[in-house]
Amino acid sequence: MELASEGLGLNPKRLKEMTCLEGRVMAGHYYPYCPQPDLTVGLTSHSDPGVLAVVLQDRMGGMQVKYGDGWVDVKPVPGALVINVGDFLQIVSNGEYRSVDHRVLANSSREPRVSIAMFFNVSRKDDSYGPLPELVSPEKPALYRQFTLSEFMQRFFNKRMMMASEHDPQIDPFD
Ligand SMILES: O=C(O)CCC(=O)C(=O)O
Numbered sequence: 670m671e672l673a674s675e676g677l678g679l680n681p682k683r684l685k686e687m688t689c690l691e692g693r694v695m696a697g698h699y700y701p702y703c704p705q706p707d708l709t710v711g712l713t714s715h716s717d718p719g720v721l722a723v724v725l726q727d728r729m730g731g732m733q734v735k736y737g738d739g740w741v742d743v744k745p746v747p748g749a750l751v752i753n754v755g756d757f758l759q760i761v762s763n764g765e766y767r768s769v770d771h772r773v774l775a776n777s778s779r780e781p782r783v784s785i786a787m788f789f790n791v792s793r794k795d796d797s798y799g800p801l802p803e804l805v806s807p808e809k810p811a812l813y814r815q816f817t818l819s820e821f822m823q824r825f826f827n828k829r830m831m832m833a834s835e836h837d838p839q840i841d842p843f844d
């Protein structure tokens with residue numbers, strides 16, 4: 670999968686080196702009927718850690734994305750895929766793309782809900798990643814520092830990004 674480079678002036682060779690096909694993971698989700706949907710959630714609020722997530726949901730609905738202080742339903746459209754930007758893409762694009770918080774409500778209908786997600790991730794554990802140089806300038810300094818994938822994954826489980834300024838809550842969406 671190639672990252673959309675149009676409009677951002679990215680170096681296509683560099684993007685090719687950052688392939689996220691080898692690290693792709695597929696997950697199937699099954700949300701059974703929940704008799705008390707107000708007391709729980711189907712899948713708690715999160716952003717996906719990788720580059721992109723492509724989700725195929727059935728016709729039951731229930732996925733929501735965070736918008737401002739509220740939540741917006743991602744209505745199922747037959748044949749459509751939901752594409753979620755992940756944290757890794759936010760970092761390498763130096764914030765040009767923003768990862769999206771999303772969740773799935775508990776399923777209140779008698780029919781189970783099923784979704785299939787394909788996550789596209791980089792896979793070279795010891796390579797150094799960070800904002801692409803083409804997207805860093807004196808006007809727009811790097812928001813994130815360089816890191817390895819192992820370090821990134823450790824950070825992910827602590828819910829923190831690789832901020833250039835570790836103590837600036839203004840720009841750290843996970844603080
Ligand atoms: O089930 C869904 O619609 C979303 C699944 C999801 O967000 C995930 O697996 O990360």
Ligand SMILES: [Fe+2]
Binds near residue numbers: 715716717722771
């Ligand atoms: Fe997700």
